[in-house]
Amino acid sequence: xQRVTQPEKLLSVFKxxxxxxxxxxxxxxxxxxxxxxxxxxxxxxLLLRHISRESIKxxxxxxxxxxTSFHLKKPFAQEEDSAMYYCAPPPKRRAGNQxxxxxxxxxxxxx
Amino acid sequence: NAxxxxxxxFRILKIGQSMTxxxxxxxxxxxxxxxxxxxxxxxxxxxxxxxxxxxxKGEVPNGYNVSRSTTxxxxxxxxLAAPSQTSVYFxxxxxxxxxxxxxxxxxxxxxxVT
Numbered sequence: 500x501q502r503v504t505q506p507e508k509l510l511s512v513f514k515x516x517x518x519x520x521x522x523x524x525x526x527x528x529x530x531x532x533x534x535x536x537x538x539x540x541x542x543x544x545l546l547l548r549h550i551s552r553e554s555i556k557x558x559x560x561x562x563x564x565x566x567t568s569f570h571l572k573k574p575f576a577q578e579e580d581s582a583m584y585y586c587a588p589p590p591k592r593r594a595g596n597q598x599x600x601x602x603x604x605x606x607x608x609x610x
Numbered sequence: 611n612a613x614x615x616x617x618x619x620f621r622i623l624k625i626g627q628s629m630t631x632x633x634x635x636x637x638x639x640x641x642x643x644x645x646x647x648x649x650x651x652x653x654x655x656x657x658x659x660x661x662x663x664x665x666x667k668g669e670v671p672n673g674y675n676v677s678r679s680t681t682x683x684x685x686x687x688x689x690l691a692a693p694s695q696t697s698v699y700f701x702x703x704x705x706x707x708x709x710x711x712x713x714x715x716x717x718x719x720x721x722x723v724t
Contacts, residue, residue: 589711
């Protein structure tokens with residue numbers, strides 16, 4: 500099964516400091532990964548997808564096949580970045596496969 | 611498009627009661643999913659469907675049932691509510707082809723079983 504691991508449940512950084520939310524994956528083949536964000540009392544929404552190599556709200560994420568990681572980074576954290584972040588593979592159905600989200604990291608940006 | 615809609619937003623159940631959480635999407639997505647989100651525990655997949663008439667179990671299916679009679683609707687049924695089912699439930703949908711398999715989520719249903 501495609502598995503992702505987010506080792507940090509909670510992460511606090513000061514406003515203006517760099518932030519990195521970790522995501523590691525453990526499956527073979529061509530990995531495809533997404534970052535989702537959930538702001539307080541809102542629905543989950545897509546933040547980034549690895550294939551587009553885009554920067555959204557100042558966040559970037561690079562797929563590192565050597566380290567099997569897809570860490571989410573932002574050079575200068577803002578208070579509005581406080582949210583729950585989930586790393587997830589795409590919901591493709593393959594034989595014996597399941598779709599698992601990471602356990603999530605709750606980011607708090609301290610003013 | 612309304613996207614993914616869920617009803618109700620909130621519900622309190624007594625132990626042993628039953629209820630159906632409704633989920634509808636208007637994006638013609640074949641894939642639909644039900645997740646539960648417990649405090650500090652992240653998302654866990656309950657059931658998913660890859661098309662009308664096809665459903666399959668996720669990580670935590672016990673105590674739940676689903677059906678998919680149409681592309682648009684994917685209701686989740688709780689037959690005998692238990693306190694362990696107190697959670698926030700999210701429905702989601704996605705396409706089945708193309709480069710992006712982004713999941714679109716509903717606003718959630720907050721369920722309390724007492």
